[in-house]
Amino acid sequence: MALPVSADATPAAPVRSVSARHFVRLKLRVMGNNFRGQGWRIALFVGGALLGLWFAASGFFLFAAPGLTDNGRYAVLVAAAGGGLLVLGWLLLPLVFFGVDETLDPARFALLPLPRRTLVTGLFAAALISVPALAVLIASFGLVLTAWSLGGWSAGLVAVVGVLAGLLLCVAASRAVTSAFATMLRSRRVRDLAAVLLAVTAALLGPLQVFGLAALREADWARLTGAATVIGWTPLGAPWTVGIDVAQGRVWAAPVKLLITVVALGALLSWWSRSLESAMVGAASAGKAPVRRGVAGGAVAQLFPRVAGWTRRDQFGALVAREARYWWRDARRRANLITIAVVGIFVPVMINVTGGDFAAMEDEGLTAAASDSSPVVVTISMVFVGVLAAVTLANQFGFDGSAYAANVVAGVPGRVELRARMTAFSLYVLPMLAVVAVVLSVLLGQPGWIGLTAGSLVATYGAGLAVNSLVSVLGAYSLPETSNPFAMNSGAGLAKGLLTLLAMLSSAVAAVPMVVAAALLGDAWLWLALPVGVAYGLGAALLGAYLAGDVLDRRQPELLATVTPRR
């Protein structure tokens, strides 16, 4: 069947129109091809699927519990809180930890004559084909079971519609938000705004934490149910509660809540579709930097940013200077730095201070609240921040991609390479950690604990650097060369998750001595923590660079091959 090029220059109508089905099949095909001949990838995928299934099963029983025990009292609470958490998780976790699977990179479709609506529905349908989406689907059918056992088949049917809409909402939310943030981080003008927005988003975790704590304390159930009812009327909880509403006789609520969900879904998809446009045009609209003239100094002076100005002008100095520039100029790395800053401040404050607030309600006094936090709890929360900061380097060579070839060609010794990378990263992270230590001590009303907080932070961070430099040499993986800093290769998701988990666990184990010392040594530790912590962290980092550097020397070309994206 020939397709003649018509003489009057109007293209012939396509024989078959493109539908979402094609995108789904394309995604399955790409995933399948990624597995070909790579046993470990299949193993990782199966592992991830099993993990997802396990989560799905526990979620299912949690959601089904009110139905199985035939206890309608908690049904709304479980549905609204659990469902709301699911949506929030889909919203925030990709930004902070996991990234989004960009098996189908929107930029690849830029040249195809596809209407935007087709493209968005297609990519959306493809995004639904994933293990996490399937896990959510399985888990949320617990709600269907609850609705069915409480209100019969009609309630069950409505619940099915509800959870399907809820799943769509989850996926649309994660796509829209990551895509919008990617656009913002790419643009050189509004990236600071993006940082603030991310901070606010993370701050949303705060009220949630309070809510969770209240639930744990089994406080006033009536008040909680009231809150859950309110959440049920927001897009966060609406799709998950419709079935229970029908079961409990509020049939009129179901269409309204479904409408709320559909409107939210439509808004998210149109938001996504707008930021997709800029993702598709990609580098062209990345905002060409104006050609700035009037360059001061020679090439060497230009290379060294002010933060790295103190280093010698040699191999080590050049590596530090280039890394320091990259942590700021590379959107992917910058996104990581912002995450550390935001999470590093909020998590310890939440653990230590909001916990205190609840104690305050009970003890009717702020002083009592402040002393509620013990040195051990503070140390543990600091360990978390230190581990989180250091784990950013777990795939530090993956950030470079094939550009790492320059260092291989120049034959940079592994130890110099790793020490320089640690130094450059610390130029940004150590000041942040100092701020965390001071802010937390002040908020707790215990300025004398600065040594304790700073000491445990530095010790954990140093030990984490050591662990992660070894992980980065042995467990590197390639990142896709797209402009989306949250994008990941398909199949790399679980590898990344496992590797991150492993690195975080080992770093945390390496920091255990600090926690033990905090528990055993009492007041003397408040003074000893800083010097001991700094010595411990520095020693660990240097030892890590020494050992991992040796490994790096032996497998430079292999490392280059693993971080080079396949095309």
Added chain:
Amino acid sequence: MTVEHPALALRGLAKRFDGTIAVAGVDLDVPAGSFYGLLGPNGAGKTTTLSMAVGLLRPDAGSAWVLGHDVWQDPVTAKRLLGVMPDGVRLFDRLTGAELLAYNGLLRGMDPAVVDQRAAELLDVLALGDAGRTLVVDYSAGMKKKIGLACALLHGPRVLVLDEPFEAVDPVSAALIRDILTRYAAAGGTVVFSSHVMEVVERLCSHVAILAGGTIKRVGTIDEVRGGRSLEQVFVEVVGGRTATGQELSWLSQ
């Protein structure tokens, strides 16, 4: 040749990827001071061979020597003598041109003052000085090739290995690159480069090797390989192309 070692010597280099053989035992001697062209169609194994020769890709078998120094046993010395411009590899492109040169110079252990002076000269000669504070990622394809070449030349290597230096380069930049390479070779340096553009190879090279299907098919001085014919004729004969009959793709003509 007064030098006892060849500038680049390859013996039995072989590499397979996922069961497909990319390079099946390449032997090559590049005499010092020569201008050596490695010719081959797409997928012949040029990039793989050169990557193994300069220490970017570990070979499954065989070895490579730069002026008598084994690339895989004594990489430090060998790499010091080499200047490399890989193809299909990113530069550290979030730096400006000057920053990138300074980075590479210091990475090679050069004196900062020398780096400054040579970087300024290279940027000037390659007409990259106007780019100012533009990041390399925003450079055009031709400018990227030129800054890559500058990085390879900066430390004054004895042997220059370039992968596809003329790909995606406009005629003006190509002439500039040709000039610089000719001067470098005239001053006693050795240039090895891969290409599939016959006229460039014919114009520049003293020696040629034709690589196809992972093995060397023809090798020698350019006159030996040509044997009185045009290089393109020899190349097509060795590689074995198909000729169009005029029957297929008839729908292209309206």
